[in-house]
Amino acid sequence: MAHDQIETMRKQIDEINLQILELINKRATLVQELGKEKEKQGSNRFDPERERQMLNLLVENNKGPFNDNAIRHLFKQIFQVSLDLQDDDKKKVLLVSRKKKAEDTVITVKGVEFGGKNPILIAGPCSVESYEQVRAVAENHAKRGLRTLRGGAYKPRTSPYDFQGLGEEGLQILKRIGDEFNLVTISEIVTPADLEMATKYIDVIQIGARNMQNFELLKAAGRVNKPILLKRGLSATIEEFIYAAEYILSEGNSQVMLCERGIRTYEKATRNTLDISAVPLLKQETHLPVFVDVTHSTGRRDLLLPCAKAGFAVGSDGIMVEVHPDPDVALSDAKQQLNIPQFNEFVDELLASGLYKDENVATRV
Ligand code: PEP
Ligand code: MN
Numbered sequence: 458m459a460h461d462q463i464e465t466m467r468k469q470i471d472e473i474n475l476q477i478l479e480l481i482n483k484r485a486t487l488v489q490e491l492g493k494e495k496e497k498q499g500s501n502r503f504d505p506e507r508e509r510q511m512l513n514l515l516v517e518n519n520k521g522p523f524n525d526n527a528i529r530h531l532f533k534q535i536f537q538v539s540l541d542l543q544d545d546d547k548k549k550v551l552l553v554s555r556k557k558k559a560e561d562t563v564i565t566v567k568g569v570e571f572g573g574k575n576p577i578l579i580a581g582p583c584s585v586e587s588y589e590q591v592r593a594v595a596e597n598h599a600k601r602g603l604r605t606l607r608g609g610a611y612k613p614r615t616s617p618y619d620f621q622g623l624g625e626e627g628l629q630i631l632k633r634i635g636d637e638f639n640l641v642t643i644s645e646i647v648t649p650a651d652l653e654m655a656t657k658y659i660d661v662i663q664i665g666a667r668n669m670q671n672f673e674l675l676k677a678a679g680r681v682n683k684p685i686l687l688k689r690g691l692s693a694t695i696e697e698f699i700y701a702a703e704y705i706l707s708e709g710n711s712q713v714m715l716c717e718r719g720i721r722t723y724e725k726a727t728r729n730t731l732d733i734s735a736v737p738l739l740k741q742e743t744h745l746p747v748f749v750d751v752t753h754s755t756g757r758r759d760l761l762l763p764c765a766k767a768g769f770a771v772g773s774d775g776i777m778v779e780v781h782p783d784p785d786v787a788l789s790d791a792k793q794q795l796n797i798p799q800f801n802e803f804v805d806e807l808l809a810s811g812l813y814k815d816e817n818v819a820t821r822v
Contacts, residue, residue, distance in 0.1 A: 572746030577775030679708025719754025728756025
């Protein structure tokens with residue numbers, strides 16, 4: 458074949474490619490419009506019967522040289538990418554994503570801004586054990602100008618024989634003390650059935666690491682009108698963590714904060730491995746406030762302060778730490794909770810480092 462004949466045929470093929478390109482994009486535009494119409498009517502976008510009809514029509518009209526299977530395969534690809542196109546907006550740009558919302562989400566509770574200008578210290582006992590025990594911690598908070606108190610009333614424990622928490626009574630204690638000292642209270646809820654009840658007593662609902670992929674709990678949390686603090690699962694990837702938060706937002710609750718609390722690795726020197734890079738990553742990928750739990754990630758008192766500094770240094774919106782009036786007799790996490798003087802020392806050191814700044818928090822004299 459002469460050289461210019463090949464060139465002419467190549468030109469024709471290019472021409473046809475461009476025609477196909479124009480046609481499949483024309484088709485895609487129509488599919489998108491159809492998708493929007495279907496959404497308005499509330500009908501399902503994927504319709505297998507319709508796909509079957511389209512394939513049959515194509516095969517009936519196929520005159521070759523492609524065989525029927527090749528035609529089915531080719532068109533199935535076209536159908537698939539068109540369907541993906543319909544879902545693209547929802548699938549690719551998550552509600553939690555910075556691409557969806559560029560500015561930081563700030564959650565204001567009782568005048569405390571989570572994700573705002575000042576970083577936050579979330580502190581309190583692992584478990585609510587008694588009114589007196591929580592009150593001792595809260596009184597110290599009030600003296601120092603700290604505003605956020607945590608305490609577990611429903612404790613997801615490894616062993617069923619360990620202290621399981623005081624339940625509703627624990628939430629009532631938090632409510633009483635929160636009112637007494639004007640503190641924002643945070644406590645974990647483990648079952649959808651308790652969410653509504655909990656909203657009467659506490660200001661922020663925590664979803665713990667073990668429940669990060671309890672999808673029914675996440676969906677139910679998306680339907681309550683309370684901020685949610687979502688902790689990263691023990692072995693959850695960042696992607697799974699982000700999707701867990703998306704579950705809550707997708708049900709209508711956009712008041713979500715994330716908490717890195719260490720992940721399970723082969724390392725045994727610490728209770729978990731604090732994934733410090735998760736903080737800037739989550740800050741980049743999402744618009745939600747991000748916290749670092751130094752107690753459960755390290756499980757070691759001697760590492761709380763340096764890891765808290767690291768958290769602030771990489772842009773965390775706050776730190777979670779456990780403090781108990783007498784950790785030796787604590788009913789859970791006795792080993793790593795700080796006592797009140799140690800906690801005050803911890804706060805002083807953080808303030809002195811310049812990494813943690815809050816004009817409302819008193820520097821000790
Ligand atoms: C807690 O914060 O009380 C707790 C149990 O932590 P995690 O869910 O991260 O283990
Ligand atoms: Mn604990």
